[in-house]
Every structure is written in structure tokens, then in C-alpha cells.
Amino acid sequence: MSVSAAKHARELLLKEYRGVLSTHSKSMPGFPFGSVVPYCLDEQGYPLILISRIAQHTHNLQRDPKCSLLVGERAAEDVQAAGRLTVLAEAKQLDDAQAIEAAAARYYRYFPESADYHRAHDFDFWRLEPVRSRYIGGFGAIHWVDQVALSNTFAGESELSMIEHMNADHSKAIAHYIELAALPAQSPAQLVGIDSEGFHLRIGKSIHWLAFPTLCNTPGAVRQALVALAHADVWPVNNDA
Structure with a gap:
């Protein structure tokens, strides 16, 4: 795995802000369950999501935190030639008050409309901690990436x-x-x-x-x-x- 592959994979994760979250179905054991989620990257460079407690993917993560996030180049004319990244991760719900406050401050800047339904409904912040990633930069440019995240020097x-x-x-x-x-x-x-x-x-x-x-x-x-x-x-x- 080249350094440039990791950099290009991270840049794709930075450039996009929504992806397909795949979880292990609780109601249909053995089947993957995909749903679209917006995300931004936290101070460690991990995808940060805000999801409802009643959502199916939340129930799935509570049972099995292993998941993946698929992101691809937006508006790509040839989806098979475009860059895409699958991040295999362990999902962890934020439960520390200080961590939740920092997550909310960051997430609301990216998605200001989320502040209203976060306060009015049962939504929680979850962090997707990457384990390994599969990056495809186009035909023939296929890499496993062990470390895609980079901590944000300036966070805070x-x-x-x-x-x-x-x-x-x-x-x-x-x-x-x-x-x-x-x-x-x-x-x-x-x-x-x-x-x-x-x-x-x-x-x-x-x-x-x-x-x-x-x-x-x-x-x-x-x-x-x-x-x-x-x-x-x-x-x-x-x-x-």
C-alpha cells in the first residue's frame, strides 16, 4: 500500500459528506442493511454520524458495531472509473458529555439544520473507527489501506x-x-x-x-x-x- 493511495483515499473521504452505511441486520440475520447517512470527520479524522435511536441501522449497530461506510465521487459519469472508498469500521456511540459537545459543535457547522432535530428527537452521535479500508481510484488502482485517518491538528x-x-x-x-x-x-x-x-x-x-x-x-x-x-x-x- 503506497502513501499516495492512503492520501487519495483520505481526500475522497474529505471531499464527500454522505455515504452508504452498511450494518448487520438485526431483524433479518445474515443480511447486510444499507442506509444513506451524512457525515463529517471528527478531530481524529474518523467519520462522525448523527443517527436516530429508532432507526434500523442504530438497532443493528447496538447489536453488532461492525459496519462499513461506502463513499464515491459525486456526480461521476462513469461510476466504475470513478474513485470510491469502503471504510470497514467499529461504530462507537459517544457517551462522554465533553465529547458529545465537541461533536455537536463540529457537526452543526457542516449540517446546521441537524441542530433542531437533534434537540427535538432522540438522536445520538456515533464515531466510525476505521479498521481497514478498500480504495479504488479507477481501473487498476485498487488498494487496501490500513490507515486512512489523519488527526486534525487544528480541531477545537x-x-x-x-x-x-x-x-x-x-x-x-x-x-x-x-x-x-x-x-x-x-x-x-x-x-x-x-x-x-x-x-x-x-x-x-x-x-x-x-x-x-x-x-x-x-x-x-x-x-x-x-x-x-x-x-x-x-x-x-x-x-x-
Whole structure:
């Protein structure tokens, strides 16, 4: 398994924000049960989901936490030639108050509408802890990936501070990023996440991840990358690919 395969697999997980969660059916033993779920990545780089206590997949996970999450390139014209990733994982419900608070703060940025039904109904946060992943980058590019996750260096106050600053003071820069990346120019458009490899934009109700031209391990490096992108004529090539 190459380092680039792990990186490309993680980038696909970052770029997408919904997938098919497959669990072991409780009511139909022996059969897999698939359902569509939105997700974002937590501070450890693990998929974070918010699911109802009465949902079938929740009952399944309570009985057997082994599951998988399948994500693929959105709007792919040739699904067999497109990238896709199957993450085999152990699902764990968050029960620590501090962990739930941190999960809610992150998840609500990505999916603000979820705050209402989370408070009004019986929904809980679950983390999918990857065990092994199968990445297909197209014909002939097939890899088992043992480590797909990468911890977010900035998770917490550092990330929130950068996000709030960009959204409050640099809307023109955000609009320029959207134009450079040829993303839909819809409103509202805001940064919702920053990691060492790139950043997430929420445009309308869609989530888009854009890669930095190089790895950014400090807030200063992130600032330099965002300033450079705000003045760029084209989106720069990722030098870490």
C-alpha cells in the first residue's frame, strides 16, 4: 500500500459528506442493511454520524458495531472509473458529555439544520473507527489501506478562531476560492472546517473540500496558504500529491 493511495483515499473521504452505511441486520440475520447517512470527520479524522435511536441501522449497530461506510465521487459519469472508498469500521456511540459537545459543535457547522432535530428527537452521535479500508481510484488502482485517518491538528479553538475570522472578515476571499475551484456560486457560502491538508466550504446545503497547495501544520501556514489562494489566478497544484 503506497502513501499516495492512503492520501487519495483520505481526500475522497474529505471531499464527500454522505455515504452508504452498511450494518448487520438485526431483524433479518445474515443480511447486510444499507442506509444513506451524512457525515463529517471528527478531530481524529474518523467519520462522525448523527443517527436516530429508532432507526434500523442504530438497532443493528447496538447489536453488532461492525459496519462499513461506502463513499464515491459525486456526480461521476462513469461510476466504475470513478474513485470510491469502503471504510470497514467499529461504530462507537459517544457517551462522554465533553465529547458529545465537541461533536455537536463540529457537526452543526457542516449540517446546521441537524441542530433542531437533534434537540427535538432522540438522536445520538456515533464515531466510525476505521479498521481497514478498500480504495479504488479507477481501473487498476485498487488498494487496501490500513490507515486512512489523519488527526486534525487544528480541531477545537484554533480551528474555530480561523473559521470565524475568515467568515467575518474575508467573504471576498471565500468568493474567490469558489470561483477558482469552479464551485456553484450560491448563498450562504462559509468555511466550516480547516485541516492540515485543506478546508471545507458549505455552499447552500452542499459541502466541498478544497486542498491546500502544500501541507499546513501551523495556523501561520494556513494563513499564508489562504492569502496566496486569495490572490491566485488558478488553483495551484498540490505539491504533496
